[in-house]
Amino acid sequence: MAETERTDRRIKISKAGLIAAALLACAILAATVFTVPRFAGVFKEYRGLRQSYKTAQKELTAAEKANAGLSQKVKEMTKMKTDSEKLSKQVFELAAKTEQDIVDGKSNKKICYITLDDGPYKRGQDFLELFRKYDVKATFFLTTANGDLLPDQADISASSVYPDYLRYGHTIGNHTYSHDYGDGGLYSDTGAFMKSVEDQTNFTEEATGGYVPRIVRFPGGSGMAGSRLDEIEDSLRERGYTWVDWTVDSGDSWGTDVANATLIKSNVLDASKEQDIMVVLFHEWSEPTLEAMPDIIDSLRGSGYIFLPLFPESVMVSK
Ligand SMILES: [Zn+2]
Structure with a gap:
């Protein structure tokens, strides 16, 4: 159970x-x-x-x-x-003394200030290489009118080559941002001119890490400013700028049918017979200038010229 x-x-x-x-x-x-x-x-x-x-x-x-x-x-x-500032200071002190000695008739040296306008161009690198080879210092008046890229090599940015000019001990000058000297351009208004100068300064400072281009070259020369020149000069002075024209025109901008290496050479060498300190106008885009440059340097050097970069205190620079 x-x-x-x-x-x-x-x-x-x-x-x-x-x-x-x-x-x-x-x-x-x-x-x-x-x-x-x-x-x-x-x-x-x-x-x-x-x-x-x-x-x-x-x-x-x-x-x-x-x-x-x-x-x-x-x-x-x-x-x-x-480094560039230290070196420039030494070079410029020496240059100022040499200028003074020449002016006072105490030196048989002569000075040539080579200036190249309108860069940067890719051709500028050829000039830099040539100047390095010949141990020549120059002044490059740069503008941003050509845009952000090099006009003769469009895959290189303009700002990227700015440091190269300083690396080799040259002076970068201020050729305004727009370079526009046509009707209604830079010379129609002092404010517009100064803005273009300041814009170019800002661009240069940014591209170089702080270099301030203190010497201005008026696009087309200061004569283009006409009756506005005094006012523009006052404004430049007020903002700590200096400016310079040229004492010799190489003729490289006289037109492609005229400007060849032979003409450029004879223009510069003829003028040198009468000038112990000269500021020569060239253009960075000019191939005939690049071609003529070695002979110009050799001839002038043979006549006792030294080649220096411009500096704001130079007797050739207006203040
Ligand atoms: Zn120009």
């Missing part, structure tokens, strides 16, 4: 267990049906996030690298500026 009762109870328990198991199975099934897709969505989202994180990390590393490069560039530019 006891045996039978036990068996019955077991059967009873088994039935209840079956029902419970069925209910549990239903619950698991429901959970699986509703939860698994949601879980898969979350997992997918996680994978997406992880990918974004990886990309961001890569970008951060690249940015850190670029930043290090930029810092290095800024450091180099700052050092170049300091």
Whole structure:
């Protein structure tokens, strides 16, 4: 009897267990049906996030690298500026003394200030190389009228070559930002002229890491300013600028049918017979000038000329 009762109870328990198991199975099934897709969505989202994180990390590393490069560039530019200023100071003190000795008749030296207008051009690099070879210093009057890219090599940015002029010890002059001397241009309004000078200064400072081009050359020469000249000169003076025209026109801008290397050479060498200190006008875009330059340098050097970069204190510069 006891045996039978036990068996019955077991059967009873088994039935209840079956029902419970069925209910549990239903619950698991429901959970699986509703939860698994949601879980898969979350997992997918996680994978997406992880990918974004990886990309961001890569970008951060690249940015850190670029930043290090930029810092290095800024450091180099700052050092170049300091070195250039130190060297310029020494050169200019010596140049001022030499000028004074020449003016006083105490020196048989002569000075030629080579000036090249309208750059930067790609050809400017050829002039820099030539001047380096001949150990000549010059003055480059730069403008931004040609746009942000070099007109004779459009894949090079104009600002990127500015430091080159300083690297070789030349002077960068201010030939205004717009170089626009037509009707309604620079000379129609003193404010417009000064704005163009300041814009060019800002551009030069940014391109070189702080160099201020203090010597202005009027586009077309100061004669182009006409009756406004006095007012413009006052404004330049007030803002700490100096300005310079030229005592010799090489003739390289007289037109392509006229301006050849022979004419340019004879213009400069003829004028040199009467000038112990001269400021010669050339243009950075001129191929005949590049061709004539070695002979001009050799001949003038043979006559006792030294070649210096212009500086604001020079007797040739108006203040
Ligand atoms: Zn010009």
